[in-house]
Amino acid sequence: MSSYQPPLRDELKGIEPxxxxxxxxxxxxxxxxxxxxxxxxxxxxxxDSVARAAATLNRYPDREFTELRRELAGYLTPDSGSTPIAPEMVWAANGSNEVMLQLLQAFGGPGRTALSFAPTYSMYPEYARDTNTTWIAGTREEDFSLDLEKARDLIAEVRPSVVLLPSPNNPTGTALDPKAIAVIAEALGDSGVLVVDEAYGEFRRDGVPSALELLSTYDNLIVTRTMSKAFAGAGLRLGYLAAHPAITDAIRVVRLPYHLSAVTQAAALAALRHREELLAKVDELRQERDALVAWLRGQGHQVADSDANYVFFGTFPDRHAVWQGLLDRGVLIRETGPDGWLRVSVGTPEEMTAFKNALLEVVTP
Incomplete structure (x- = not known):
């Protein structure tokens, strides 16, 4: 095989996937x-649903995925406060990653800027890069909250067309203060959209509202969700959003034709029919998370408040050594975020016991 080098874009050369x-x-x-x-x-x-869809695979699927949008709207409405979510306010794609990419295709691009506040989801700058959107990252406070005055000033300075804010934040697990959503949406005005990424929204603690409640107040607000986490559908690859109908109409311009297959639509609709069962474990995982936070703090670790199904903890002089020590004992967690910190997903009680025992062996309290 020759050492052929394809004409890759300069900014992608040497980048690891x-x-x-x-x-x-x-x-x-x-x-x-x-x-x-x-x-x-x-x-x-x-x-059974996929089998029925398979019988019609010689035909293109419903490119507007009408039934799926209706069912997703019905699922989201209880979190939206007094204003129901209409089907025309909903959009879906192959994972929330594709939803985000479509948003940057529609509202980012050359000469435009996307903004977030670090530490945050590591894929955001990649969405910006892939759409030739300038990427700027502000900073968070020591407790991973936002200084709203600084955030407002940065928005005024860089004039972003897209602001990306996960709530709960990834990797820290901290939820956004609703006031932050209001301040940033108002600061953007008609010149930009605010994307609140609620990929882990179902895991938020009691009393923590969803940004869906503010959709009727701010036309430039977009709230994204996924079926990968709470719905136990990581292999399904179905992400979605709720926003003003003008925003979903704009995305239709950039989406690829028939981007959601008949098989994906059928599987997602079947999962939604079983939402009560699939979401039944969410409360157990929330309790397990809160217990893990308390245990880690009891061991003397610094732990961020979490409204997600993971816990961000530290800090370690050599976090990689801790990560490797856990892996050597059969426990795989994530080395991500600021130096010194680690992130662990919430698993079954047996998995949490294995993690705790391994951590006690690796790290002396």
Missing amino acids: YGAPQLDVPVQLNVNENPYGPSEATVRDIA
């Missing part, structure tokens, strides 16, 4: 998956 380690170890707590799979009844419904 994104990806968390996929290692075959007994306890995998590194990518925030739901550790509880679907029941046999759900599996059968998904399989």
Whole structure:
């Protein structure tokens, strides 16, 4: 084979592709998956639904995925306060990653800027890069909150067309103060959109509101969700958003034709029919998370408040050594975020026990 070098874009040369380690170890707590799979009844419904869709694969799917948008709207409405979510306010794609990319295709691009506040999700700058959007990262406070005065000043300075804010934040797990959403949406005005990424929104603690409640107040607000986490659908690859209908109409301009296959639509609709069962473990995972936070703090570790299904803890002079020590004991977590910090997903009680025992062996309290 020759040493052929394709004419790659200059800014992509030497870049390693994104990806968390996929290692075959007994306890995998590194990518925030739901550790509880679907029941046999759900599996059968998904399989039957996909089989029916397979009989029509000679035809293109519903490119507007009308039924799926209606069902997703119904699912989101209880979190939206007094204003129902209409189907025309909903958009879906192959994972929330594709939703984000479509948003940057529509509202970013050459001569435009995307803004977030570090530490934050490591894929955001890659979405910007892939769409030729200028990327700027502000900073968070020591407790990973936002200084709203500084945020407002930075928005006025760089005039971003897109602001990306996860709530809960990834990797820290901290939720946004609703006041922050209001301040930033107002600071952007008509010149930009605010994307609140609620990929882990179902795991937020009692009393923590969803940004969906503010959709009727701010036309430039977009709230994204996914079926990968709370719905235990990481392999399904279905992400979605709720926003003003003008925003969903704009995305239709940049989406590829028939981007959601008939098989994906069928599987997602089947999963939504079993939402109560699939979401039943969310409360257990929240309790397990809160217990893990308390345990880690009891061991003397610094731990960020978490409204997600993961916990961010530290700090370690050599975090890689801690990560490797856990891996050597069959426990895989994530080395991400600021130096010194580690992130562990919340698993089953047995997996949490394995993690705690391994950490006690690796780190002397």
